[in-house]
Amino acid sequence: MAGLKTRPTDRSVPDYLAGVAHAARRADAEALTADMEAVTGMPPVLWGDSLxxxxxxxxxxxxxxxxxxxxxxxxxxxxxxxVYIMPGFSRYGALLDRLGPHKTGASCLYLGRLSGIDRDVLNELVARSVEDMRATYPTGMTLTAD
Structure with missing residues (x-):
């Protein structure tokens, strides 16, 4: 796996989040981290410096x-x-219509604040994207040197 710059680290996610300077962004990130852990059934891992x-x-x-x-x-x-929605957004138009204020990139969902977002819709979007990814790709991988 040489060449990848963004790799999982052993750094503490709570410590990283505590260091987010903007208080509202920190609170939103903490809430969304908890939601995503519940939706995915997986613990959060800090990849690189900020993912x-x-x-x-x-x-x-x-x-x-x-x-x-x-x-x-x-x-x-x-x-x-x-928020990284790895399959992209082509399958999720109806959810995006109900989400609240947002912008999208190829696999990136940009949210200004969680306060204007329907969190149930966001959790459903994450859950459906995770389900689609797990149906398409081998998951639960560990990093090994090639």
Whole structure:
């Protein structure tokens, strides 16, 4: 797995979250971490400096390199709380319509604050994306040197 810069660490997720400077972003990230742990049934793991990931899956990149990545995750950024919906959003339009204010990228869901978001819809979105990922890719992988 050489070449991947973002890898799971042994750093404490609660300690990382305690260090998030913006109080509202910290509270939102703590709440969402708890929700995602409940939805995925997996403990949070800090990947790299700022990605909180849940479970792992193995995929092959276009260049043939195999990689392990979180099945879902979140990152409290300065301007948004980013939720990683790895299958993308094409299957989840009805949920997104009910979610509340958000923006999307390829696999990134950008939320300004959780206060305007329907948390039940967000949890359903995460649950469905995790279910789709687990049906498509081998999950629960461990990192090994190639």
């Amino acid at each position: 909180i990931g849940f479970d792992r899956y193995l995929y092959e990149q276009k260049n043939g390199m195999r990689a392990i990545w979180p099945v879902t995750g979140l990152a409290p950024r300065k301007t948004n709380l980013v």
